[in-house]
Amino acid sequence: MINDIVLETEALSKHWGGIKAVDEVSLQFRDRLLHGVVGPNGAGKSTLLNMLCGTLKPTSGCVFHKGQRIDALKPWKFVQRGIGRSFQKTNIYPEMTCLENCAISAQRRFGGNFNLFVSRHSNKLVRKAAEQALAQVGLEDRTHAIAAEISYGEQRQLEIAMVLAIDPCILLLDEPMAGMGHDESLRIIELLKELKKTYCIVLVEHDMDAIFELSDQLTVLDNGRHLITSSVDEVRADPRVKDAYLGAEDEEEQTA
Numbered sequence: 001m002i003n004d005i006v007l008e009t010e011a012l013s014k015h016w017g018g019i020k021a022v023d024e025v026s027l028q029f030r031d032r033l034l035h036g037v038v039g040p041n042g043a044g045k046s047t048l049l050n051m052l053c054g055t056l057k058p059t060s061g062c063v064f065h066k067g068q069r070i071d072a073l074k075p076w077k078f079v080q081r082g083i084g085r086s087f088q089k090t091n092i093y094p095e096m097t098c099l100e101n102c103a104i105s106a107q108r109r110f111g112g113n114f115n116l117f118v119s120r121h122s123n124k125l126v127r128k129a130a131e132q133a134l135a136q137v138g139l140e141d142r143t144h145a146i147a148a149e150i151s152y153g154e155q156r157q158l159e160i161a162m163v164l165a166i167d168p169c170i171l172l173l174d175e176p177m178a179g180m181g182h183d184e185s186l187r188i189i190e191l192l193k194e195l196k197k198t199y200c201i202v203l204v205e206h207d208m209d210a211i212f213e214l215s216d217q218l219t220v221l222d223n224g225r226h227l228i229t230s231s232v233d234e235v236r237a238d239p240r241v242k243d244a245y246l247g248a249e250d251e252e253e254q255t256a
């Protein structure tokens with residue numbers, strides 16, 4: 001049987017003093033599937049993504065990429081392995097063009113420093129990767145537009161393009177639909193449906209309709225703990241999931 005697990009965690013934990021942000025979470029992420037991760041505020045979703053992309057080192061536990069342990073590696077090694085991550089808050093360089101934003105990402109994959117025009121050869125590779133990434137998200141007609149001047153929805157598309165520009169095999173996406181209107185979200189949903197045919201995608205998202213529509217596997221975290229990983233239908237039917245969300249709502253009502 002082909003082993004299609006590309007990323008795996010084993011008893012992964014991150015503790016901040018007494019706070020168990022992620023607590024002994026073991027998960028398997030498969031190629032060409034979209035794996036949704038949900039949970040109430042503070043459940044540990046972003047902390048998990050930060051450990052999957054190497055920017056945060058675990059307190060204990062392991063991360064494996066294609067069977068090799070990687071959690072102690074430097075973040076740029078994760079990038080070189082094709083593990084790309086987008087952020088909850090827009091993370092673009094607003095004064096640069098869309099092409100330049102993607103070129104900066106591509107440069108991270110091809111190595112070297114931020115001098116984009118170091119050699120004609122690397123310049124060509126970087127430019128090609130940047131153009132390709134813009135085309136993948138449907139922003140080819142914004143290639144030379146200044147990032148600050150495109151719409152908010154397009155900026156979030158640009159962010160996904162910046163991840164694609166590193167030529168990844170795994171996309172870790174942190175709330176790519178945050179702050180979007182209905183039509184903009186639909187565009188991202190269609191884009192992710194296309195991308196999951198090619199990549200392993202780990203998607204953290206609060207938009208439940210979107211996550212239910214997109215997820216092949218869905219994990220629920222609650223207070224740092226793994227609650228369930230299963231199909232969308234099974235997760236939706238699980239009473240523990242309802243409890244986790246309703247419990248969170250009750251607490252919010254009490255503190256309001």
Ligand SMILES: Nc1ncnc2c1ncn2[C@@H]1O[C@H](COP(=O)(O)OP(=O)(O)OP(=O)(O)O)[C@@H](O)[C@H]1O
Pocket residue numbers: 016019020021022039040041042043044045046047048
């Ligand atoms: N740098 C930090 N120092 C201390 N505590 C932290 C730090 N980062 C996160 N936490 C705590 O860890 C817990 C998990 O936070 P995290 O941001 O991962 O949750 P989340 O599920 O992504 O939440 P949200 O849906 O609100 O983005 C929270 O209690 C948070 O306050």
